[in-house]
Amino acid sequence: MGVSALPAAVPGIHHVTSITGDVQKNVDFYVGVLGLRFVKKSINQDVPDTYHIYFGDYLGSPGTAMTFFGWPAWPKRRTGSGQVTTVGFTIPEGSFGFWVKRLRDLHIESSRATRFEGDVITIHDPDGIELDLVAGSSQLNLTAWPEGPVPHEHAIRGFHSVTLTVAEAQASVDFLTQTMGFRQKAQDGRRTRFETGGGGPDSILDLVESPEGPAGEESIGSVHHVAWRAPDDKHQAEWREALVAAGRNVTPVIDRWYFKSIYYREPGGVLFEIATDSPGFTIDEKPEALGSSLSLPPWFQVRRDKLDDTLTPIVIPTNLVQGRASS
Numbered sequence: 001m002g003v004s005a006l007p008a009a010v011p012g013i014h015h016v017t018s019i020t021g022d023v024q025k026n027v028d029f030y031v032g033v034l035g036l037r038f039v040k041k042s043i044n045q046d047v048p049d050t051y052h053i054y055f056g057d058y059l060g061s062p063g064t065a066m067t068f069f070g071w072p073a074w075p076k077r078r079t080g081s082g083q084v085t086t087v088g089f090t091i092p093e094g095s096f097g098f099w100v101k102r103l104r105d106l107h108i109e110s111s112r113a114t115r116f117e118g119d120v121i122t123i124h125d126p127d128g129i130e131l132d133l134v135a136g137s138s139q140l141n142l143t144a145w146p147e148g149p150v151p152h153e154h155a156i157r158g159f160h161s162v163t164l165t166v167a168e169a170q171a172s173v174d175f176l177t178q179t180m181g182f183r184q185k186a187q188d189g190r191r192t193r194f195e196t197g198g199g200g201p202d203s204i205l206d207l208v209e210s211p212e213g214p215a216g217e218e219s220i221g222s223v224h225h226v227a228w229r230a231p232d233d234k235h236q237a238e239w240r241e242a243l244v245a246a247g248r249n250v251t252p253v254i255d256r257w258y259f260k261s262i263y264y265r266e267p268g269g270v271l272f273e274i275a276t277d278s279p280g281f282t283i284d285e286k287p288e289a290l291g292s293s294l295s296l297p298p299w300f301q302v303r304r305d306k307l308d309d310t311l312t313p314i315v316i317p318t319n320l321v322q323g324r325a326s327s
Helices: 023-032 093-105 170-179 233-245 298-310
Strands: 013-020 037-043 051-056 065-070 083-091 111-115 118-124 130-135 159-166 183-188 191-195 204-209 223-230 260-265 271-276
Touching: 013 023, 013 083, 013 159, 013 271, 023 037, 023 051, 023 065, 083 093, 083 118, 083 204, 083 223, 093 118, 093 130, 130 159, 170 183, 170 191, 170 204, 223 233, 233 260, 233 271
Parallel strands: 013 065, 083 130, 159 204, 223 271
Antiparallel strands: 013 223, 037 051, 051 065, 083 159, 111 118, 118 130, 183 191, 191 204, 260 271
């Protein structure tokens, strides 16, 4: 497919979904350490007796939502090719020192590096997922969480990037540039940087070729998929048509209640989603109440009583104290 036939580019990352083996430790880390707001407590719609939890800015805006399936019975296996292997968040340019000190004070191991002329702090969450904190200026129009444990001037500004590791890069490069309209921006050894939409943080994809590395396995501590933004249903439908025409095996549109989704794999094996920006997480909770109760799509309401009994309660850190019950 020629570039002229492409729909408008996806603007950037919508959300990233991973697998956790311990929902409480996960919440303590993403709220109590990283300072993201716990914006939605729901269920995995395909495995409805397990959690699907969401973190983000005050509203869980597209471009900020880090989400997790709570699957404690799953094994812990290796990550590798065919997966998203690093998730990057943007921190303000002047906040690098703040985060180095905060992580040290909270006894979170970290390393520092410069990548593509940007300063990066690398850490791992309790399940071992690799996270980068990248100094930069976000293009997203975010809503601050005034009660968060991180001062607003230093708070995470949404996603910066995702890093995909593949065994052989060329097919993925061709797909990203020729089918999805990504632009190649820079290269450093086996790492190639691409961007989509208007560019800048939240639109970046790094592709790492690792022919000698192990194949990744879907398990606790792995990223399940990365979702790209579609502003509305029409844009998503255009992308579905384009991807099918390009030979991708694309799911029908699936209503996830908070957004609509289509799923497919890029040639390197990484699972992609295109998710609509609306209706968003305030469809069933007021902004000030986000994450305070179990939220269920209408078609799951009949299971509420059973799910309330089945799902382990989650304690939300407040007042800077990890694990303290919310008032």
